[in-house]
Amino acid sequence: MGSSRSIFFKLRVFEPRDLDSVIYINRTCLPENYPPDFFLMHHREHPEAFLVAELDGEVIGYSMSRVEHGFSNFRRVFAKKGHVISIAVLPRARRMGIATSLMTRTLEALRKYGASEVYLEVRVTNEPAINLYRKMNFEIVRRLVGYYVDGEDAWLMARQLW
Numbered sequence: 037m038g039s040s041r042s043i044f045f046k047l048r049v050f051e052p053r054d055l056d057s058v059i060y061i062n063r064t065c066l067p068e069n070y071p072p073d074f075f076l077m078h079h080r081e082h083p084e085a086f087l088v089a090e091l092d093g094e095v096i097g098y099s100m101s102r103v104e105h106g107f108s109n110f111r112r113v114f115a116k117k118g119h120v121i122s123i124a125v126l127p128r129a130r131r132m133g134i135a136t137s138l139m140t141r142t143l144e145a146l147r148k149y150g151a152s153e154v155y156l157e158v159r160v161t162n163e164p165a166i167n168l169y170r171k172m173n174f175e176i177v178r179r180l181v182g183y184y185v186d187g188e189d190a191w192l193m194a195r196q197l198w
């Protein structure tokens with residue numbers, strides 16, 4: 037259970053029965069939307085890194101991540117990297133610490149999968165999310181020009197996992 041400002045919410049791993057709720061949250065909160073199979077694939081491949089948050093028994097947030105192999109964002113070596121693919125909390129449940137709890141547990145799961153660092157992309161105008169990631173000790177690595185389909189740039193943000 038996570039708690040903040042006397043509101044209680046529950047975190048747990050995603051289950052296939054949550055698919056409709058997660059798709060609803062994704063479409064309500066973000067312009068980057070995915071087909072159902074995309075969510076299910078992440079659940080199959082990294083089940084501990086796909087989390088949902090429940091408030092009063094209703095799924096109101098999620099965080100979906102995976103582990104990749106590639107160049108480290110910190111050293112000139114290959115590394116196992118966690119990648120936060122998508123995170124969102126419904127507007128009525130925001131500013132209660134839910135995304136912070138989702139991210140904290142995501143980082144633990146990625147560590148358990150052997151990742152030594154984690155990265156994500158965020159729109160350069162998405163101040164709430166940038167603040168969230170900075171608070172969680174992510175730093176800006178570089179600007180990805182024209183990263184999004186509408187042409188907006190992204191910040192690539194990353195942090196080590198130890």
Ligand SMILES: CC(C)(COP(=O)(O)OP(=O)(O)OC[C@H]1O[C@@H](n2cnc3c(N)ncnc32)[C@H](O)[C@@H]1OP(=O)(O)O)[C@@H](O)C(=O)NCCC(=O)NCCS
Nearest residue numbers: 065123124125130131132133134135136158164165167168
């Ligand atoms: C970004 C998002 C996930 C944050 O969820 P949340 O549950 O409200 O976040 P938290 O309550 O854990 O907030 C943690 C910190 O993030 C920052 N933050 C969150 N919302 C903010 C806002 N509206 N304005 C400024 N900073 C904000 C603050 O630093 C906050 O800490 P504080 O409340 O102690 O000041 C949520 O706003 C959301 O779903 N946005 C739409 C989807 C999205 O942009 N996802 C990220 C894509 S990269």
